[in-house]
Amino acid sequence: MSRSVWLSTARGSSMPPWERAWCRLPWRRRSGGISWQSPWKGIRRRWLISIFPSARRNASTAPFFQNGTNQDEEDRYIDHLVKDIEMGADSPRLSSAPIQAVFIGGGTPASLSPENAGRLLSTIQRCLPLANDYELTFEGRVHDLVPEKMDVWFRNGVNRMSLGVQSFDTKVRQAVGRIDDGETVFSHLQELLSYNQCAVVIDLMYGLPYQTMDVWHKDVETLVESGIDGADLYQLNVFEHSDLNLAIQRGKLPPAAPTQVQSAMFSFGKNYLDAQGIQAPQFLPLGKEQQGAEPLQYAGPLRYAPLPLWLRGWRPCRRSFHHARPQASGL
Numbered sequence: 001m002s003r004s005v006w007l008s009t010a011r012g013s014s015m016p017p018w019e020r021a022w023c024r025l026p027w028r029r030r031s032g033g034i035s036w037q038s039p040w041k042g043i044r045r046r047w048l049i050s051i052f053p054s055a056r057r058n059a060s061t062a063p064f065f066q067n068g069t070n071q072d073e074e075d076r077y078i079d080h081l082v083k084d085i086e087m088g089a090d091s092p093r094l095s096s097a098p099i100q101a102v103f104i105g106g107g108t109p110a111s112l113s114p115e116n117a118g119r120l121l122s123t124i125q126r127c128l129p130l131a132n133d134y135e136l137t138f139e140g141r142v143h144d145l146v147p148e149k150m151d152v153w154f155r156n157g158v159n160r161m162s163l164g165v166q167s168f169d170t171k172v173r174q175a176v177g178r179i180d181d182g183e184t185v186f187s188h189l190q191e192l193l194s195y196n197q198c199a200v201v202i203d204l205m206y207g208l209p210y211q212t213m214d215v216w217h218k219d220v221e222t223l224v225e226s227g228i229d230g231a232d233l234y235q236l237n238v239f240e241h242s243d244l245n246l247a248i249q250r251g252k253l254p255p256a257a258p259t260q261v262q263s264a265m266f267s268f269g270k271n272y273l274d275a276q277g278i279q280a281p282q283f284l285p286l287g288k289e290q291q292g293a294e295p296l297q298y299a300g301p302l303r304y305a306p307l308p309l310w311l312r313g314w315r316p317c318r319r320s321f322h323h324a325r326p327q328a329s330g331l
Contacts, residue, residue: 048094048099048101048102048103048124048128049102049103049105050081050102050103050104050105071113074112074113074116075116078112078116078119078120081120082119082120082123085123085124085127085128086123086127089127089128094127094128094129095129097129098129098130098131098132098134099128099129099130099131099134100131100133100134100135101134101135101136101137102124102128102130102134102135102136102137103137103139104120104136104137104138104139105137105139105162106139108139108140108141108144109138109139109140110138110139110140110141110144110145110149111140111141111144114148114149114151114152117149117152117153117156118152118155118156121136121152121153121156121157121158122156124136124156124157125156125157130157134157134159135159135160136157136158136159136160137158137160137161137162138153138158138160138161138162139161139162139163139164140161140162140163140164141163141164141178141179142163142164142165142180142184142185142188142189143179143180143188145163145188145189145191145192147191150191150192150195154195154197154198158197158198159197159198159199160198160199160200160201161192161198161199161200161201162201162202162203163189163200163201163202163203164202164203165185165189165202165203165204166178166203166204166205166208166234167182167204167205167208167211167215167219168182168185168186168218168219168222168223169182169210169211169215169218169219170182170183171210172208172209172210172211172215173185175208175209175210175253176208176209176244177243182222186222186226189202189226189228190226190227193226193227193228199229199230200228200229200230201228201229201230201231201232202223202226202228202230202231202232203231203232203234204219204220204223204231204232204233204234204269205233205234205235205236206219206233206234206235206236206257206262206265206266206269207235207236207256207257207261207262207265208236208256208257209244209248209253209254209255209256210253210254211257213261213264213265213268216265216268216269217268217272220268220269220272220273221272224272224273224276224278233266233269233270235262235266236256236257236262238256244256
C-alpha cells in the first residue's frame with residue numbers, strides 16, 4: 001500500500017485535512033475519551049511532497065505564479081518549514097515507514113539561497129526516515145545551476161533534478177519570460193551532468209509563440225544531444241488570465257500554435273524519440289506493488305513522457321517521470 005504525505009506550514013499546522021478529519025470520526029470515539037488509530041498503519045511505500053511558494057521571476061506560461069522571491073520572506077518560510085519537519089518527525093505519518101521519495105517543487109525551490117537550501121535539505125536528511133534507495137527531487141530553472149548551489153544540493157542528498165527548459169531557442173525562450181539564451185541553457189545542463197550525482201529531467205513545451213515546426217524539430221534534436229536522462233513534452237495551454245494570453249491579445253506576441261499544429265508537433269516529437277530508441281515509460285497504478293518493478297532512482301537511457309501543461313505536477317508513482325494520457329484532441 002502506498003500513500004503521499006503532505007507537508008505544509010499553513011497557519012502553523014502541518015497536519016493534512018484528511019488526518020484531522022480522521023481524528024474526528026464518530027466511530028473512533030470511546031467512553032472516557034477518543035481512541036485515535038493512525039491512518040498510516042500498514043503503509044509500506046510513501047512519498048513526501050513539499051511546495052516552495054515563490055519564484056524569482058514569472059514565466060508567462062506559468063498559470064499559478066503568485067509570489068516573487070524576497071530574501072526576508074524566504075528566510076522566515078524556511079524557518080517555519082524546518083520547525084514543521086522537526087515537530088512532525090515523530091508523528092505516525094512521518095515515522096511509521098520509510099519514505100521512498102521526496103519531491104520539493106514550487107514555485108522554484110532552486111532559487112533558494114545556498115544557505116536556506118542546505119538548512120532544508122539537511123533537516124530532511126536528519127529528521128525523516130528515508131529509504132536506503134530514496135529519491136529526492138529538486139525542481140528549478142536552468143538559470144539557478146551555479147556551482148555554489150549545486151554543491152549544496154548534492155552534498156545534502158538531492159539525486160534528481162527537474163528543470164523547466166521549455167525550449168532551447170533563444171527567441172522563443174525570451175518571448176515567454178525565460179532569462180538565459182539557448183546556448184547558456186545547454187552549457188548549464190552539461191555542467192550539471194558533469195557532477196554525475198543525479199538524474200536530470202527537463203520540460204519541453206510545444207506550441208509556444210515563435211516556435212515554428214522547424215524550431216520544434218531543433219528543440220527535440222537538442223534534447224537528445226544534451227544527454228539528459230528524461231523529459232516531459234508539454235502541450236501549451238494559454239490560460240485566459242495569464243500574462244501570455246494578455247501579451248497575445250495586445251499584439252505583443254503572435255498567437256500560440258493552433259491545435260492541428262500542436263498535434264503535428266507532438267507526433268514529430270514522439271516519432272523522433274521512438275526512432276532514437278527512446279522510450280515513453282510505463283507506470284504502475286498507484287498503490288500496486290509488483291515484484292521486480294524498477295526502483296525509484298532512474299538509471300538508464302533517456303525516457304520521455306508526453307502530457308498537457310495543466311497536468312504538470314507530482315504524480316505518486318514508482319519511477320522518476322510524470323505521465324498522463326494526452327487530451328481527447330490527440331495532443
